[in-house]
Amino acid sequence: MAVFVYAENINGVYKKAAFEAVSYAKAIAGKTGDSVTAISINPTDSSDLLYKYGADKVVNVKDAGLKNFSAKAYAEAVNQIADGNIIVFPHTTDASSVAPMLAIQKNYSLITNVIDVPESTSPFQVKRKAFSGKGFMHAKADADGVIVTVSQNAFGVKENAVSGSEEVKELSIANEDTKVINHEQSSGKLDLKEAEIVVSAGRGMKGPENWGMIEDLANVLGAATACSKPVSDIGWRPHTEHVGQTGKAISPNLYIAVGISGAIQHLAGVNSSKTIVVINNDAEAPFFKSADYGVVGDAFQIIPALTEKIKALKA
Numbered sequence: 001m002a003v004f005v006y007a008e009n010i011n012g013v014y015k016k017a018a019f020e021a022v023s024y025a026k027a028i029a030g031k032t033g034d035s036v037t038a039i040s041i042n043p044t045d046s047s048d049l050l051y052k053y054g055a056d057k058v059v060n061v062k063d064a065g066l067k068n069f070s071a072k073a074y075a076e077a078v079n080q081i082a083d084g085n086i087i088v089f090p091h092t093t094d095a096s097s098v099a100p101m102l103a104i105q106k107n108y109s110l111i112t113n114v115i116d117v118p119e120s121t122s123p124f125q126v127k128r129k130a131f132s133g134k135g136f137m138h139a140k141a142d143a144d145g146v147i148v149t150v151s152q153n154a155f156g157v158k159e160n161a162v163s164g165s166e167e168v169k170e171l172s173i174a175n176e177d178t179k180v181i182n183h184e185q186s187s188g189k190l191d192l193k194e195a196e197i198v199v200s201a202g203r204g205m206k207g208p209e210n211w212g213m214i215e216d217l218a219n220v221l222g223a224a225t226a227c228s229k230p231v232s233d234i235g236w237r238p239h240t241e242h243v244g245q246t247g248k249a250i251s252p253n254l255y256i257a258v259g260i261s262g263a264i265q266h267l268a269g270v271n272s273s274k275t276i277v278v279i280n281n282d283a284e285a286p287f288f289k290s291a292d293y294g295v296v297g298d299a300f301q302i303i304p305a306l307t308e309k310i311k312a313l314k315a
């Protein structure tokens with residue numbers, strides 16, 4: 001028996017979330033004594049990248065009709081291959097819409113946003129995020145089969161190299177429903193949901209002309225940039241950077257919040273970050289209650305000084 005895992009790629013290139021999902025599937029397989037079979041749709045990347053994280057077998061679906069993403073058609077493709085009782089998906093935007101479609105097609109339980117290896121695999125029980133990341137719960141699958149989506153950056157990418165094998169599967173799936181015509185990445189920037197470090201700023205920055213210092217700090221740390229909702233609403237930053245309840249939910253290893261008050265709707269999207277650093281000139285700002293480290297002070301002095309210090313350390 002195999003633990004199946006959906007290895008997501010964008011325009012043929014594997015996402016970091018795919019490596020994390022394979023690492024997670026390998027951890028489950030270690031408990032059940034199964035092998036890991038990864039399924040990917042029209043990848044251009046080499047399967048070697050998936051063997052590195054523990055995929056014993058990679059099934060590459062070749063289907064010209066699946067060039068454009070559609071949750072229903074992709075679920076059908078995975079359904080035709082995955083004949084095991086445990087199927088793992090990354091909790092990305094695309095994959096988290098494929099997983100429920102597949103759960104319906106297979107009549108399996110669906111547990112989303114899991115953050116740890118299962119406590120038991122029979123019955124399947126696992127810890128997951130709840131209430132927009134403000135709490136945790138232990139979910140138990142009712143059905144014999146289970147599909148899980150792994151919260152990004154929760155488990156981590158873990159090398160576990162095996163000498164895997166590859167199978168190419170030619171499919172021809174009807175893809176006539178609503179589909180994504182094109183995936184475009186904002187120019188040359190890190191994907192916010194995949195980033196290990198995020199530097200985020202809010203209205204405390206006073207205006208878009210002051211974002212240079214946020215970008216400088218992000219560059220020196222190799223981080224992605226994010227912002228609060230009002231900042232993107234006023235047009236200081238693009239909507240793709242808006243994090244929170246109504247924006248992207250992220251869980252980087254390090255989240256640096258600059259001039260953000262820490263409203264509950266903002267926290268809902270960032271409070272599962274592993275380490276939170278808050279920089280705010282108001283010692284009473286609510287964000288400090290959720291911070292691992294806090295600096296009370298003027299961002300306009302602290303950020304450039306911090307950037308210089310990190311540059312010096314790196315040199």
Ligand SMILES: Cc1cc2nc3c(=O)[nH]c(=O)nc-3n(C[C@H](O)[C@H](O)[C@H](O)COP(=O)(O)OP(=O)(O)OC[C@H]3O[C@@H](n4cnc5c(N)ncnc54)[C@H](O)[C@@H]3O)c2cc1C
Nearest residue numbers: 202203204228229244245246259260261265266281282299
């Ligand atoms: C239904 C709903 C959904 C929402 N969804 C979201 C969401 O997804 N994401 C989100 O972010 N918000 C969301 N909001 C808005 C949220 O309630 C807050 O209004 C918003 O997060 C505040 O943004 P801010 O912290 O940038 O601005 P402010 O609340 O204005 O805070 C600015 C902060 O900057 C600090 N500051 C000022 N000057 C400096 C300085 N020189 N140096 C350091 N610090 C300084 C201030 O002390 C203050 O704490 C939502 C609201 C609603 C009602």
